[in-house]
Amino acid sequence: MKALMVKSKKWLPEQKCCRLRQSNECYGGRIGRRLLFCLMLFSALLGSQCLEAAITPDGQPGWFVDMGRFAASAHGTFSCEQCHGNMKRGGTMHPDSENPAFLKAYANREYNYQRCQSCHKPSYEQYLEGAHAKALMKQQTDSAAESHKLPKSKKAPTCGNCHSGHYTRAHLSRVEIGRQMVSVCGTCHPAQAATYLDNYHGKAAVNLGDKNAAFCTDCHGAHHCFSLKDKKTALAACQRCHPEATEGFAQVVIHPTIQDLPENDTEKRAHVALIRVVTLLMAIMVILVVGFFYGHSFVWILRELHEKLRKHK
Ligand code: HEC
Ligand code: HEC
Ligand code: HEC
Ligand code: HEC
Numbered sequence: 001m002k003a004l005m006v007k008s009k010k011w012l013p014e015q016k017c018c019r020l021r022q023s024n025e026c027y028g029g030r031i032g033r034r035l036l037f038c039l040m041l042f043s044a045l046l047g048s049q050c051l052e053a054a055i056t057p058d059g060q061p062g063w064f065v066d067m068g069r070f071a072a073s074a075h076g077t078f079s080c081e082q083c084h085g086n087m088k089r090g091g092t093m094h095p096d097s098e099n100p101a102f103l104k105a106y107a108n109r110e111y112n113y114q115r116c117q118s119c120h121k122p123s124y125e126q127y128l129e130g131a132h133a134k135a136l137m138k139q140q141t142d143s144a145a146e147s148h149k150l151p152k153s154k155k156a157p158t159c160g161n162c163h164s165g166h167y168t169r170a171h172l173s174r175v176e177i178g179r180q181m182v183s184v185c186g187t188c189h190p191a192q193a194a195t196y197l198d199n200y201h202g203k204a205a206v207n208l209g210d211k212n213a214a215f216c217t218d219c220h221g222a223h224h225c226f227s228l229k230d231k232k233t234a235l236a237a238c239q240r241c242h243p244e245a246t247e248g249f250a251q252v253v254i255h256p257t258i259q260d261l262p263e264n265d266t267e268k269r270a271h272v273a274l275i276r277v278v279t280l281l282m283a284i285m286v287i288l289v290v291g292f293f294y295g296h297s298f299v300w301i302l303r304e305l306h307e308k309l310r311k312h313k
């Protein structure tokens with residue numbers, strides 16, 4: 001509800017805005033903002049279906065390699081061996097005619113992503129520090145049977161869940177990467193993706209392609225994917241784009257959902273409950289206002305009709 005009250009006009013660092021203005025891409029100014037708001041309303045009315053059509057995930061894993069797409073990818077000039085040759089299980093190399101089950105295994109779980117490290121050290125190291133690597137390590141140390149039983153969305157992602165080794169493209173625009181990643185993250189965090197898309201940032205960034213608004217990774221970090229439950233961490237994330245943000249501002253609820261929320265997080269549960277009550281009240285108010293408006297018009301028409309009929313007598 002703070003979302004309605006917060007007024008932060010100058011959220012952009014000065015130079016960024018100038019840079020944007022020079023390239024004629026800053027939508028700044030009041031008229032622009034109003035136009036954006038109308039567009040947002042319009043796109044909200046269009047519903048989420050168009051949105052889904054616009055998002056194309058990076059590439060689905062499968063044993064078929066589309067050489068056309070591979071050639072156009074960031075790694076298109078590489079030989080297969082540069083990345084392969086290390087797919088082994090129990091000491092045997094791939095392909096292994098003795099072990100056809102290996103071929104059927106989900107390659108994501110077999111590939112040794114340490115190979116990516118030689119060329120992408122910073123991403124690799126950030127990933128290791130982050131929430132996903134920690135969850136992956138825990139799942140790997142849990143008994144194999146236990147982690148096998150986990151549903152796909154509860155399996156911690158490796159590089160290959162977010163990037164396709166074969167088809168990932170370089171030099172995509174910020175908005176293209178952002179849209180792709182919202183759908184990638186959303187496969188495992190559907191409640192957060194849905195609430196994000198309902199949020200100002202999601203509507204502006206994903207629906208309207210506003211590159212200044214925040215995608216998942218702007219707040220959480222692409223490879224760290226930090227938890228933002230800690231208020232200080234969250235504030236630091238907001239301040240990247242809202243430099244005047246205070247602790248109160250950082251408490252705006254971005255994901256009003258209680259899915260996967262621990263029982264003891266009573267503060268967030270209370271916030272979400274409040275948001276639901278206010279949303280319900282708003283809906284009731286809209287129905288009442290619209291009902292009154294049409295009811296009033298209807299009675300008015302009746303009255304006019306009555307007047308006309310009376311004059312004819
Ligand atoms: C031999 C070096 C090498 C290896 C190994 C390698 N990459 Fe790359 N990667 C590159 C180069 C070169 C580019 C293209 C960069 C460019 O064009 O700006 C690239 C681009 C990328 C991009 C797109 C970056 C962008 O600009 O948006 C991603 C994502 C990526 N690699 C992920 C991976 C993953 C995941 C692995 C492991 C499966 C991997 N890479 C293995 C060298 C490598
Ligand atoms: C949870 C999803 C996720 C995982 C897991 C992941 N990445 Fe990324 N990666 C992203 C996103 C999102 C970006 C886009 C850049 C951004 O938003 O800052 C990105 C960007 C990149 C880039 C482009 C350079 C850059 O930093 O902008 C490379 C290279 C890369 N990732 C490699 C890797 C490697 C190697 C791994 C495994 C250690 C990995 N990624 C794991 C989401 C992921
Ligand atoms: C940049 C590194 C890279 C290059 C180059 C590469 N691969 Fe892969 N390959 C991977 C990764 C990583 C996986 C594991 C699945 C994933 O993350 O997409 C994989 C998986 C596979 C699989 C298992 C099925 C799948 O897609 O999940 C096959 C088959 C395969 N690669 C064949 C090839 C062939 C053939 C070439 C050469 C044309 C090639 N690869 C080049 C990184 C690479
Ligand atoms: C393949 C599934 C998968 C994908 C894809 C994925 N995640 Fe995750 N994510 C997980 C799992 C599993 C955890 C660990 C959950 C836990 O510990 O309760 C996690 C943890 C997190 C956490 C920290 C939660 C905590 O309580 O510490 C954040 C934040 C997060 N992910 C954000 C993202 C973002 C942003 C993306 C996209 C760039 C993404 N995730 C993509 C499965 C995924």
Ligand code: HEC
Pocket residue numbers: 182185186189192193194196201214215216217218219220226227228229234253254255256268
């Ligand atoms: C404007 C910033 C912002 C954006 C954009 C954003 N989040 Fe969050 N997210 C937060 C904050 C703040 C929290 C912590 C408070 C809470 O739980 O609501 C959080 C919580 C989460 C959590 C719960 C785990 C934790 O401890 O943080 C997950 C998972 C998550 N976000 C995933 C996503 C995904 C996936 C997207 C994109 C679809 C996304 N977020 C977009 C700010 C953001």
Ligand code: HEC
Pocket residue numbers: 002003006007008009011033200201212213214215218219234235237238239240241242249250251252254
């Ligand atoms: C990548 C940049 C970015 C990040 C990070 C970011 N925001 Fe925003 N946010 C924006 C932009 C752009 C707008 C539109 C601002 C405007 O038009 O005044 C916006 C608008 C908002 C609004 C609507 C009210 C307003 O100011 O007009 C709220 C509330 C908000 N953000 C909260 C947050 C919170 C809370 C966080 C941290 C958890 C956060 N944002 C992180 C870019 C970002």
